[in-house]
Amino acid sequence: MAFAVRLRSAVSLLGRFPALAGVDLDVAAGEIVLVQGANGAGKTTLLRACAGLAAFTAGEAEVLGHDLRKDRKAVRRRIGLLGHATFLYDDLTVADNLQFSARAAGADPGSAADAMARLGLDGRLRDVAAGRLSAGQRRRVAVAAVVARHPDLWLLDEPHAGLDAGGRDILDHLVRDAAAAGATVLLASHELDRAAALATRTVVMAGGQVTNGLLTPPAAAKEPVHVA
Numbered sequence: 001m002a003f004a005v006r007l008r009s010a011v012s013l014l015g016r017f018p019a020l021a022g023v024d025l026d027v028a029a030g031e032i033v034l035v036q037g038a039n040g041a042g043k044t045t046l047l048r049a050c051a052g053l054a055a056f057t058a059g060e061a062e063v064l065g066h067d068l069r070k071d072r073k074a075v076r077r078r079i080g081l082l083g084h085a086t087f088l089y090d091d092l093t094v095a096d097n098l099q100f101s102a103r104a105a106g107a108d109p110g111s112a113a114d115a116m117a118r119l120g121l122d123g124r125l126r127d128v129a130a131g132r133l134s135a136g137q138r139r140r141v142a143v144a145a146v147v148a149r150h151p152d153l154w155l156l157d158e159p160h161a162g163l164d165a166g167g168r169d170i171l172d173h174l175v176r177d178a179a180a181a182g183a184t185v186l187l188a189s190h191e192l193d194r195a196a197a198l199a200t201r202t203v204v205m206a207g208g209q210v211t212n213g214l215l216t217p218p219a220a221a222k223e224p225v226h227v228a
Contacts, residue, residue, distance in 0.1 A: 001215070002029045004153050004184035005050055009059035012049045019045035021208035022059065026215040032175060032185040034195045037205035043188035044083070046205070047155040050186065051081045064152055077105045080151030082159050086142040090131030094121050094141050097130055098148045105149035115148035119170060139163050143171055154178060156187035160194060172198055 005027035012020040019042050027033050035043050048054040050063050052072035061067070066074040081087075088097050098112035098121075116122040119140045125133070130141060139162035146154060154175065160168045175185050175198060189195035196202060203213045 003027065003062070004029045004031070004064055005186065006062045007056075007060065007213075010049075010056050010061045011058035012045055012054050013057050014045065014054075018208055019054075020049060020056075023208070023210050023213070025203065025210045025213035027184055027186055028215060029184050030179055030182055032179050032187070032198060032200045034192075034199035034202045035186065035188045035205055035210075036190075036192060036195075036202060037188075041205040042208040043205055044157055045208075046210075047081065047083070047157050047186065047188060050075075050153070051079045051155050052076050053081070075153070078152045079155060080105075080146035080149045080153070081155045081157075082142055082146050083157045084161075086130075086138050087145070088130040088138060088141055091129060093127050093129055094133070094144075095126045097141060098144055101145040102148040102150075105151065107148060107150045111150055112148045115144040118147060118174065119144040119167075135162055136164055136167070140167055143167070143174070147174055152183055154183060154185040154187075156185065156189075158189055158191075159187055160189065160191055168194070 003026055005025060007023045007025040010020055010023040011018055023046065035046065037043055045054055049056055052068060052075050055072060056068050061069055063075050064078050092100065095116065098115055102112045116126055121140060121144055125137065130138060133141065159171055163171060179185055187195060204211045
């Protein structure tokens, strides 16, 4: 089985605090995995660490075949991260932001235009500076920036937040289409009904650990030998 994410006893520190305190997690290629848990459980740190933005300081951490303990930058062109911040350049237009995102990932030049069309941004908004957009419009552009990258691994932190009903439906279609095309999706969300309907599997985080993250169960214990 090919794994997009494989973590064993993985630790990531925020200062001296272990935001990830020994995570064991398998995510198979093509899965859509929902990560749920209370605030402070470590969901955001997990996504940021898988994106190479937070360091794994102990354990094993392999993402898209790369050892992130050795090289955090190796995966960044193949990752699409949608976080709480939009990561947009306010002085650039919508079109320029998406073209920049596509180029940074080495994606096809036409992917920015395709992403704009899929998010309904190819009309009057394409030439508007990101700094002049409403919060909901900025969120759509942030989603489009992920789409434009054609990532192998989508990392989505509360992806439906800030989107209207139409935007949420579009996002769900995009995620399903990406997984059908072979991409892997790891999303954290408090909107459990919607996210669970989207996901193929759910894992739970608590106290910086994943309680049910392994796909392969441990080997069954051998039957005891009875001596007559």
